[in-house]
Amino acid sequence: MLSREQFELELTRRQTPEVRKKLKEGCVAVAGLGGLGSNIALMLARTGVKKLFLVDFDTVDPSNLNRQAYTIPQMGMKKTDAIQELIRQVNPWMELETFDGRVTEANVEKLFEPYPVICEAFDTPESKAVLVNGVISRLPGSVLISGNGMAGSYSSNLIRTDKKMNRLYVCGDGVHGISKTESLTAARVNICAGHEANMAIRLILGEKEV
Known part of the structure; x- marks a missing residue:
């Protein structure tokens, strides 16, 4: 068994004291x-x-297994429950809150107002637009990181993080979205996910993209 103190100790060995203080x-x-x-x-x-x-x-279904974090035993579970299960196997001490439902123009402000950093990871342009417009126009204390263009087998180097507005960052290649003519692979999707996660970390640390 791993204790919370041991987990924290291992993090402090890999993060400077200043970084660890902010991230925690x-x-x-x-x-x-x-x-x-x-x-x-x-x-x-x-x-x-x-x-x-x-x-x-x-909910988790077989089509998710080629690029999402879930496992076969989790098929049929709500994704909010399944991801909590996976997180608890890695870091059982962190605080988790979930919302099992759709984000709409009516609830976007109430849902996300407490969070200074928001990662957008929706599949459809309509859902992306609701969140982006809601955060930028109604949540002045929040910064949004959005994904756009991670399909295909194109060069990893095309995926980047760009600052589009003062409170909007976009990660991806900006071109190759989900479609019937493009493949989706775990590798390229994870590269884009890494960009979003890293930008979230940078924002927590007080850093910005130029």
């Missing part, structure tokens, strides 16, 4: 728990942030 107080919302969001959440859990707010309405 970091709170991040992850909206969408598919290929991007499930992996973003696990990366942040391994990093040792204080709290995650996990949002999705869906």
Whole structure:
């Protein structure tokens, strides 16, 4: 068994005291728990942030296994429950809050207002637009990190993090979205997830993309 003290000790061996102090107080919302969001959440859990707010309405099915963090025994589970189960196996001491439902124009402000950093990881343009517009127009204390363009087998180097507005960052290649003509692979989706998670960490640390 691993104690909380041992877990924290191992983090402090790999993070400077200043970084560890900030990260252990970091709170991040992850909206969408598919290929991007499930992996973003696990990366942040391994990093040792204080709290995650996990949002999705869906359940785990076989089509998710090629790129999402879930396992075969979790098929049929709500994604909010399944990702909590995985996180607890990595970092059982962090605070977790979930919302099992859809994000709408009516609830976006209430759901995300407490969170200074929000990772957008939705599949559809409509859902992305609701969250982006809601955060930018109605949540002045929050910064949004969005994903756009991670499909195909194109060069990893095309995926990048760009600052689009003062409170909006976009990760991806900006071109190759989900479609019937593009493949989806765990590798490229995870690269984009890593960009979102790393930008969330940088924001917690007070860093910004130029």
